[in-house]
Amino acid sequence: MSDIIKQLEAEQMGKEIPVFNPGDTVVVGVKVKEGKRERVQSFEGVVIAKKNRGLNSAFTVRKISYGEGVERVFQTYSPMIDNIEVKRRGDVRRAKLYYLRGLEGRAARIKEKLATKSKAPKATSKPAPQSTPQSTPQSTPQSTPQSTKGENNHG
Numbered sequence: 550m551s552d553i554i555k556q557l558e559a560e561q562m563g564k565e566i567p568v569f570n571p572g573d574t575v576v577v578g579v580k581v582k583e584g585k586r587e588r589v590q591s592f593e594g595v596v597i598a599k600k601n602r603g604l605n606s607a608f609t610v611r612k613i614s615y616g617e618g619v620e621r622v623f624q625t626y627s628p629m630i631d632n633i634e635v636k637r638r639g640d641v642r643r644a645k646l647y648y649l650r651g652l653e654g655r656a657a658r659i660k661e662k663l664a665t666k667s668k669a670p671k672a673t674s675k676p677a678p679q680s681t682p683q684s685t686p687q688s689t690p691q692s693t694p695q696s697t698k699g700e701n702n703h704g
Contacts, residue, residue, distance in 0.1 A: 572639025578631035638662040
């Protein structure tokens with residue numbers, strides 16, 4: 550029975566969701582139905598909480614609108630969500646940012662996360678062995694005098 554539920558959840562979770570964390574500023578495109586028309590309304594704010602529960606995942610976005618704090622909880626895999634765009638990454642040390650509710654103005658701002666170091670493998674000091682050493686002749690490097698610290702090279 551649980552395998553059937555997992556399979557159904559996996560089918561419904563097929564939507565591509567970008568990676569974002571609490572502290573990030575996101576723009577959520579929400580489908581709004583007005584009469585017979587349907588349009589996409591944007592809701593931009595800071596993610597203050599995220600709940601990862603598979604199909605039941607949700608996140609809370611907070612923004613200040615005309616001086617009033619507005620929070621909205623979105624179901625991550627809801628068909629009402631058209632798109633999610635991450636505007637900027639926030640540098641925070643908490644998973645739940647509920648303390649922002651009590652802050653106003655500049656105090657409620659979140660530092661932007663600087664670019665993280667790339668996870669590329671480090672280059673080795675040994676050069677890669679050549680498959681055909683006869684194809685290109687090796688030239689000897691010319692020696693040039695290099696100055697060292699504290700050495701005076703004025704004349």
